[in-house]
Amino acid sequence: MTDNMLKTGDIAPDFTLPQDGGAPVTLSDLTPAPVVLYFYPKDNTPGCTTEALDFSALLPEFRALGAHVFGVSKDSLKKHENFRTKQDLSVPLLSDADGDVCERYGVWGEKKNYGRTYMGITRTTFLIGSDGKVAQVWPKVKVKGHADEVLAATRALVGA
Numbered sequence: 001m002t003d004n005m006l007k008t009g010d011i012a013p014d015f016t017l018p019q020d021g022g023a024p025v026t027l028s029d030l031t032p033a034p035v036v037l038y039f040y041p042k043d044n045t046p047g048c049t050t051e052a053l054d055f056s057a058l059l060p061e062f063r064a065l066g067a068h069v070f071g072v073s074k075d076s077l078k079k080h081e082n083f084r085t086k087q088d089l090s091v092p093l094l095s096d097a098d099g100d101v102c103e104r105y106g107v108w109g110e111k112k113n114y115g116r117t118y119m120g121i122t123r124t125t126f127l128i129g130s131d132g133k134v135a136q137v138w139p140k141v142k143v144k145g146h147a148d149e150v151l152a153a154t155r156a157l158v159g160a
Contacts, residue, residue, distance in 0.1 A: 005106030005124065008137055012037075012128045013104040017072070017094040020080035025070065025094055032130035034067040034157055036150055038141075039107040041121045043075045043083035043093075047143050051123070052083070054147035056090040067154050070094050072101065073121060127153055 006012065012035075016026040027035065038055065040048045055062075055069055062069045071093045075083070080093040094101075102108040102121055111120045122140060127150060129135040136153050138146065 005122075005139060006126060006134050006137060008134055010134045012126065012132055012134055013101070015101045015104070017096055017101060018077055019070075020077050020084055020093045020095070022092060025092070027128075028132070030068050031132055034065070034130060034135070034154055035128040036062065036067060036069040036125065036154065037072055037105070037128065038069070038123075038125040038150075039072045039102060039105065039121050040123050042073060043079045044086065047123070048073070049083075049087055051141070051143045051146065052089050052091055052093075053087060054143070055150075056088075058147050058151050059090050061151055062154060065154055065158050065160055067158070072096055074099055074102065125150055127157065129157055 012027060014028045016024050019025050038051065040051055042048055052071055059069060069091055071091055074096055076097055077095045080095055084093060096102050099108055107122050107124045109122060111118055125138040125141055126134055127136040135157050
């Protein structure tokens, strides 16, 4: 987890990002609906695929609560479109190619894997409330059961 990662109660930084297969998404345009932003490292990798499939499977339940769900990575729109098609995903994916939003949310930083150090996205999810503030943060997400946990928190947030 990076030192500058957003915390519960912080105002979620506004942004506009391109969406695969759709119009650009501006966070402030989505209020007062709750928004789930899950940041993930890379399209078509095992953990990221499982996470995207899990959120896609639960997307109707999130939508029934009035919530928006977006996956965010630095992959290009073309890679996102290929990922969605290959995996038959329904969850919309946003491209933060220049990494600005990843930086502002504090999910971009040094990572270690098999003794190698490199810069990348730390798998992190933010639940943003109707007031534009971060209602909950899941840093260093473990994929198994994560989408269900976020759905439960969204239900609690909206009082459903």
